[in-house]
Amino acid sequence: MSTLQTTTDEVLRLASEHFKVPLDKLNPDDDFFTKLGINSLQALDLLTRIEQHFRIELPDYELQGVNDFRTLAERIQSRL
């Protein structure tokens, strides 16, 4: 069963792999827009990868105001 910690780790790994940022440079409280250097279009891309990876639906309005990996993982966790 996934915990918030394992979900956060998986999100960091997904972001690291897709946006080519070393995993050890990413922390749960990082602003992912800044740390990954992504715009809203790339954030949509990340959302789609998250939905596929976790096999969930995560409406984009739930991500309004969400900037850090930990809160993103919390939103995912609530759908698992």
Place this chain on the structure above:
Amino acid sequence: MKKFKGETLSWDVTDGAIELLLNRAPCNEIGSTTLAELEAFTGALESLQKDCHALIIASARSEGFCAGADLRELYRRSQALPPDQRVAGVREFVERIHVVGNIVDAAPLTTIAAVHGVTFGGGFELALLCDLIVADKMTRFCFPELRLGLIPSFGGIPRLKRDVGNGVVRDLLLTGRSINATKAQAAGLASQVTAEGDALRVARATAAQVRKFDRATTAAAKKFIKPIPHEELKQEVDIFCDLFTRPAVEAGLRRFVESTDALPYLP
């Protein structure tokens, strides 16, 4: 004209399939130049379709299929008009889009939208003109218009109602959320979901399959199973134009136009 290369799109014929390729930065926003070139395409379609069996609509932009209407141009053109002429100006644009849409919708060919990435608003409506939607797994479909105080106006609501259950229509319209290709397939919108970057290849394979069938039979079947909802399409234009006059819409469009985000697609 079998071949065309314009500022925003091009078309060509390969193995009896017409390929209409959108290519306007950043993500094929539909403004007056795209509309004029789509009108040129529908003008050429009558002649093209004599020797073809399929039409594929796709995008050359990595960002996606199409992000919808060019709201920045719409806003600026509207603001350039005296207030009492703004609705007439937007109605003229929308009605021209509907003429194009109805021609593509009714074309006696098998029409296939090969979509990827952002397929929002008018882009989603463009895909809904087609008989089949082949979606790359990274596609996101969305009707964000209510965020601006508007409804879709390129024929999206009647065509979505034609294709899927009303619950799906309400979900997409009333929440303005985007859905991925898997969800779109489960809802009956996308006929096939492909690997990343594979939508056009799969659309071409589908076009090769439908080439085996008698064209007159395909045309008769299509006419029977895909009626054009003319009355509802007219109602949609009227509702859109009615909503467009409200100050909240002007304010919403101004916020969008003035946004510092290069691609302000998220809510």
